[in-house]
Amino acid sequence: MNSKTSHCKIVDCTIRDGGLVNNWDFSVEFVQHLYNCLNDAGVEYMEIGYKNSPKLLKGADSAGPWRFLDDEFLRKVIPQKLNTKLSALVDIGRVDENDILPREQSMLDLIRVACYIQDVDKALELVQLFHDRGYETTLNIMALSNVMEHQLLEAFEQINNSVVDVVYIVDSYGSLKPNDFSHLVDKFRTHLPNKRLGVHTHNNMQLAFANTLIAAEKGVELLDASVYGMGRAAGNCTTELLVANLKNPKYKLRPVLDMIETYMIPLREKEEWGYIIPYMITGMLDEHPRSAMALRDTPDKDKSVDFYDKLTTPEVSHSK
Amino acid sequence: MNSKTSHCKIVDCTIRDGGLVNNWDFSVEFVQHLYNCLNDAGVEYMEIGYKNSPKLLKGADSAGPWRFLDDEFLRKVIPQKLNTKLSALVDIGRVDENDILPREQSMLDLIRVACYIQDVDKALELVQLFHDRGYETTLNIMALSNVMEHQLLEAFEQINNSVVDVVYIVDSYGSLKPNDFSHLVDKFRTHLPNKRLGVHTHNNMQLAFANTLIAAEKGVELLDASVYGMGRAAGNCTTELLVANLKNPKYKLRPVLDMIETYMIPLREKEEWGYIIPYMITGMLDEHPRSAMALRDTPDKDKSVDFYDKLTTPEVSHSK
Numbered sequence: 001m002n003s004k005t006s007h008c009k010i011v012d013c014t015i016r017d018g019g020l021v022n023n024w025d026f027s028v029e030f031v032q033h034l035y036n037c038l039n040d041a042g043v044e045y046m047e048i049g050y051k052n053s054p055k056l057l058k059g060a061d062s063a064g065p066w067r068f069l070d071d072e073f074l075r076k077v078i079p080q081k082l083n084t085k086l087s088a089l090v091d092i093g094r095v096d097e098n099d100i101l102p103r104e105q106s107m108l109d110l111i112r113v114a115c116y117i118q119d120v121d122k123a124l125e126l127v128q129l130f131h132d133r134g135y136e137t138t139l140n141i142m143a144l145s146n147v148m149e150h151q152l153l154e155a156f157e158q159i160n161n162s163v164v165d166v167v168y169i170v171d172s173y174g175s176l177k178p179n180d181f182s183h184l185v186d187k188f189r190t191h192l193p194n195k196r197l198g199v200h201t202h203n204n205m206q207l208a209f210a211n212t213l214i215a216a217e218k219g220v221e222l223l224d225a226s227v228y229g230m231g232r233a234a235g236n237c238t239t240e241l242l243v244a245n246l247k248n249p250k251y252k253l254r255p256v257l258d259m260i261e262t263y264m265i266p267l268r269e270k271e272e273w274g275y276i277i278p279y280m281i282t283g284m285l286d287e288h289p290r291s292a293m294a295l296r297d298t299p300d301k302d303k304s305v306d307f308y309d310k311l312t313t314p315e316v317s318h319s320k
Numbered sequence: 321m322n323s324k325t326s327h328c329k330i331v332d333c334t335i336r337d338g339g340l341v342n343n344w345d346f347s348v349e350f351v352q353h354l355y356n357c358l359n360d361a362g363v364e365y366m367e368i369g370y371k372n373s374p375k376l377l378k379g380a381d382s383a384g385p386w387r388f389l390d391d392e393f394l395r396k397v398i399p400q401k402l403n404t405k406l407s408a409l410v411d412i413g414r415v416d417e418n419d420i421l422p423r424e425q426s427m428l429d430l431i432r433v434a435c436y437i438q439d440v441d442k443a444l445e446l447v448q449l450f451h452d453r454g455y456e457t458t459l460n461i462m463a464l465s466n467v468m469e470h471q472l473l474e475a476f477e478q479i480n481n482s483v484v485d486v487v488y489i490v491d492s493y494g495s496l497k498p499n500d501f502s503h504l505v506d507k508f509r510t511h512l513p514n515k516r517l518g519v520h521t522h523n524n525m526q527l528a529f530a531n532t533l534i535a536a537e538k539g540v541e542l543l544d545a546s547v548y549g550m551g552r553a554a555g556n557c558t559t560e561l562l563v564a565n566l567k568n569p570k571y572k573l574r575p576v577l578d579m580i581e582t583y584m585i586p587l588r589e590k591e592e593w594g595y596i597i598p599y600m601i602t603g604m605l606d607e608h609p610r611s612a613m614a615l616r617d618t619p620d621k622d623k624s625v626d627f628y629d630k631l632t633t634p635e636v637s638h639s640k
Contacts, residue, residue: 177565178498178530179537203526205561210498210530217499228597240597241525244604245497253604257624260597265622275595277548277560277580284564284573302585304577 005216005246009044011110011198011224012239015066016047016089018230022271024049024064028077030263031066034227039082040255041243045110045222048074051088053096074107085109089140092122103134112138112168117147120155124162131163138198138222140168144184145175145286156191166196166222171211174204174234174279175286181211185218198222201237203229204283206275208237216246227256228264230271233289234279272296277304285311325536325566329364331430331518331544332559335386336367336409338550342591344369344384348397350583351386354547359402360575361563365430365542368394371408373416394427405429409460412442423454432458432488437467440475444482451483458518458542460488464504465495465606476511486516486542491531494524494554494599495606501531505538518542521557523549524603526595528557536566547576548584550591553609554599592616597624605631 014034015026031048038046049066057068065073069088078086087110103109111130115123120141127137139159141147159167169184176184181199188197199215201208201224212223225242229235240260243251278292281304295307334354335346351368358366369386377388385393389408398406407430423429431450435443440461447457459479461467479487489504496504501519508517519535521528521544532543545562549555560580563571598612601624615627 178533205565206523206526206529206558209526213498238526240600244600245525254625254628257597257601257628261622261624277577280560280564281577284561302581304581305574308574308577 004219005213006248007219007221008216008223008242008246008248009221010239010242010246010251011045011047011087011222012038012043012226013047013200013224013236014226014230014239016049017224017226017232017236018273019049019064019066020232021230021273022064022267023062024066026064026066031077033263034259035078035082035084037227037255037259038239039084041239041252042248042250043084043239043243045085045087047087047089047112047224048077049088051090051099051108051111052094053099055096056094069108071101071106071108078107081107087112089114090126091115092119092126095126097129100130100133106135108135110136110138112140114140114142114170116142117144117151117155120158124158124164127162127164131165136166137164138166138168139164140170140198140200142170143172143288144169145171145173145180152187153191159192159195164195166198167192168198168200168222168224169215169220170200171202173286173288174202174208174283176201176211177205177207178210178214181207182214182218185215185220189219196221198224200224202231202234202283203236203275204234204279204289208235209241212237212242213245228260228268230264230267230273233273233293234275234283235273277302278307281308281311287311324539325533326568327539327541328536328562328566328568329542330559330562330566330571331365331367331407331542332358332363332546333367333520333544333556334546334550334559336369337544337546337552337556338593339369339384339386340552341550341593342384342587343382344386346384346386351397353583354579355398355402355404357547357575357579358559359404361559361572362568362570363404363559363563365405365407367407367409367432367544369408371410371419371428371431372414373419375416376414389428391421391426391428398427401427407432409434410446411435412439412446415446417449420450420453426455428455430456430458432460434460434462434490436462437464437471437475440478444478444484447482447484456486457484458486458488459484460490460518460520462490463492463608464489465491465493465500472507473511479512479515484515486518487512488518488520488542488544489535489540490520491522493606493608494522494528494603496521496531497525497527498530498534501527502534502538505535505540509539516541518544520544522551522554522603523556523595524554524599524609528555529561532557532562533565548580548588550584550587550593553593553613554595554603555593597622598627601628601631607631
């Protein structure tokens with residue numbers, strides 16, 4: 001494996017996916033320190049937030065600034081861009097075209113569009129827009145564990161006719177085992193011969209790093225991760241494990257350890273993510289972690305037997 | 321993968337390996353509840369402790385009774401054996417032959433001998449003793465990531481000439497990646513065509529479950545695990561993930577969740593194991609976690625940058 005991962009690039013999603021944990025309540029100092037650490041570590045991309053429009057989202061007022069990135073603000077946060085490029089994620093239906101500067105006037109290099117399989121067409125329209133404005137683009141297809149074969153084949157056709165640079169396999173529920181993941185990568189590889197691939201994993205069953213490594217070995221290029229695994233519910237593949245294990249002399253672990261020691265350990269005392277039993281249960285059942293997230297907000301947060309009974313008793317279990 | 325794991329058997333090591341965390345300070349109620357849960361869950365073996373002799377070990381006085389299992393005591397703990405068999409681990413040089421009853425008079429079904437590669441001959445002598453007294457036996461070769469090819473080939477020859485039932489691949493330092501692990505399993509399979517195989521993993525790099533699954537797929541039969549991953553340092557593959565994911569209708573997750581909810585969550589508040597950065601560092605460096613365990617006992621326990629510097633600066637790093 002080792003010799004076969006030098007083609008990989010890491011996309012650190014600590015701020016964007018981690019923001020789902022703390023409502024994007026990261027200080028400017030936190031984000032600046034992270035940017036410098038990732039740059040020193042050799043990490044190629046930092047996803048610094050969402051580029052959705054606050055006008056198109058409910059409950060936007062309470063969120064931190066990384067929820068709705070503004071170019072002017074970003075220029076103050078990162079007065080000097082270093083080697084690490086900046087990325088933002090958008091959701092379909094939540095982008096205001098007028099917010100998107102041409103790339104040469106923007107701090108962002110990469111814009112990624114997340115969608116479910118049935119919205120691939122809409123997502124590819126957005127991709128075209130970002131592409132025309134000069135950005136690198138990715139299409140991140142979520143919840144692939146719940147997609148039927150014919151839907152996937154139809155999507156592949158649309159993708160092959162699009163300008164998107166990279167197509168992502170997203171294990172939204174953390175439910176895919178190494179074999180499943182390996183099969184998906186092979187399928188994407190076969191059906192999208194001219195597209196580069198990316199993966200985004202979740203750690204519900206402690207498989208995020210293993211699945212990411214397996215994808216890397218199979219030629220997948222963009223690997224999503226977050227420092228100390230910070231991300232919604234069970235969190236993500238960790239940046240430190242990728243930096244420590246991908247074979248590329250440019251990667252340095254020490255700056256990532258600095259970020260963990262200085263900011264992530266204290267943050268983890270206040271906020272929760274990682275391998276926690278209710279998230280393991282939604283992962284094994286291949287469903288969205290929202291029921292487990294709701295449970296973790298109650299005094300019954302560790303009552304996993306009742307939780308398991310509710311999700312697995314047909315007459316009372318909710319639909320996905 | 322799924323259809324290929326029905327040959328597997330789980331060996332729960334919560335008491336034995338978990339005892340390395342809390343000096344075997346488990347109450348009788350804890351162990352009884354665990355036994356009943358594992359039996360209800362369909363787990364085949366429970367490793368209930370060590371069968372070393374207290375006369376042959378320093379500092380034995382402070383340890384709980386699971387450190388030096390006594391058959392008379394065991395009969396009180398488990399007055400009625402159910403389907404789950406009982407196992408004990410021994411280390412070479414620490415066994416008093418007089419402690420070992422013939423199997424028909426003992427509560428134990430399986431005795432496992434742990435050793436480093438250079439002591440395989442001594443370990444196989446012990447295996448012969450246990451075999452002659454009627455026990456199932458395994459040979460657990462530790463620290464395989466640090467073993468040279470010619471040592472391994474020599475050991476294979478001795479093992480092929482022995483009566484041992486099962487030979488274990490032990491990733492003592494949690495340093496093996498899926499590819500490494502897969503290669504080792506293939507090598508053992510090729511060179512030990514008439515022996516059954518087992519694996520014991522550690523979770524320093526969040527790979528314990530993934531590596532165990534990969535081994536299971538390749539025909540490995542005995543899979544070590546512990547509830548909630550409790551085990552020294554980064555801990556083990558978790559029993560709940562195996563029970564939830566191995567394809568065998570006999571396995572039931574609910575009793576394992578009961579054990580976690582009732583005993584393991586409160587225990588984890590007092591005792592520490594799991595994915596913790598200093599253990600990740602010793603894992604990636606392929607060395608024993610003792611330096612990280614020492615660090616975790618100091619006020620500097622989260623100062624992983626200094627720790628990393630010490631282990632990676634040639635002039636100051638200690639030998640393994």
